[in-house]
Amino acid sequence: MIAARGLRRRAASPGRNSPESAPRTMQDDLYRSDQAIGASAMDSGKRQKAAFYWAHEGGGDIFEQAAGSNLPRIRKAAQDPTARGPVPVIARNETVFADLSAAKQQTISNALSEMTSIRKSIADTGPQIDTIKQTRRRLKAMDPNYVKGQPYPENPQPVKPRLTELLQQTTALKQNARNQRAQAQSSLSAWQERHDAFAATEIKHAGDVGMASLHPQHTKLYVLGHGNAGYDALQTTPDDGVFALTDVAKGLKQSGLNPDFESIRMTSCHSADAVKPTHFLADPPAIHDGARAPAQTLANALKAEGFTQPKVTGYQGQGINIPPGTTITRRIESGDPNPVKRSTVAKVFTPEK
Secondary structure, X not given: OOOOOOOOOOOOOOOOOOOOOOOOOHHHHOOHHHHHHHHHHHHOOOOOOEEEEEEOOOOOOXXXXXXXXXXXXXXXXXXXXXXXOOOOEEEOOHHHHHHHHHHHHHHHHHHHHHHHHHXXXXXXXXXXXXXXXXXXXXXXXXOOOOOOOOOOOOOOOOOOHHHHHHHHHHHHHHHHHHHHXXXXXXXXXXXXXXXXXXXXXXXXXXXXXXXXXXXXXOEEEEEOOEOOOOOOEEEEEOOEEEEEHHHHHHHHHHOOOOOOOOEEEEOOOOOOOOOOOOOOOOOOOOEEOOEEXXXXXXXXXXXXXXXXXXXEEEEOOEEOOOOOOOOOEEEOOOOXXXXXXHXXXXXXXXXXX
């Protein structure tokens, strides 16, 4: 949630002078994502746009937003080598690059720590199950009806109730331990996926990318940040780190982005919503009771900064941090059991006339 709409603009950060990044050539670096999918796109007769995330700020969980959205792309690329794969993040300036890089290192470290802990838990279940099995063998030896390799008799001799109770308890303990191990193995796979997404999400300096060289019709930028319906700002976390959409527009202009650049997309929650919806709409209103959908606000701000034909795509509802499967999805609210493909609830906003 965004707490306030009246925002002070932050001073621009100093220009990049980074010793951390080796020089890159435009041919090698700029359209690498396009080149990777170019053959398939040309075969289908449709050129797929190059894609980048745009990080106006780098604190909070901005990096995790990008990496989480890359997970479905990574899964899809594993199934289809011609698919796009992970989208890189462009950092607005040196400060944002440093924040994103620190976040990437921390998230990778956290994932490795979680995986180590889970592996230990899985390893510990082995001796637990062995101990339970040994106990069961001793208990069965006390049961005159039990013969190894033979079915339990239909009319068994009576045994002490306590022995029956203990056998039932150990059966439950063994099944519980196996369930815990299966859950831990599933959790380990999930953390491995996250780790791989963190590692595969590349961070680029805006200065290295050469923003002016991004093709204005064949490239799309996804603006990162948390948002809410009818607000004119984004945040680096759901509760903090507010930055105005007017500042996002200024940052894009100052980056040198071609003024004819068209395709801007907002990954934030409710970016197409002037008011929180109760269900997905075929054509959500751009304005409701004086409040504008965030994508409409950004389209207006880009026009005010001199962009000639900005088209800002917003998406209804809430995003999902770790989308399942190979598709990025949206939902009306948390816990919604029926998320939908993000592209099906998209709306393109152009500046108001």
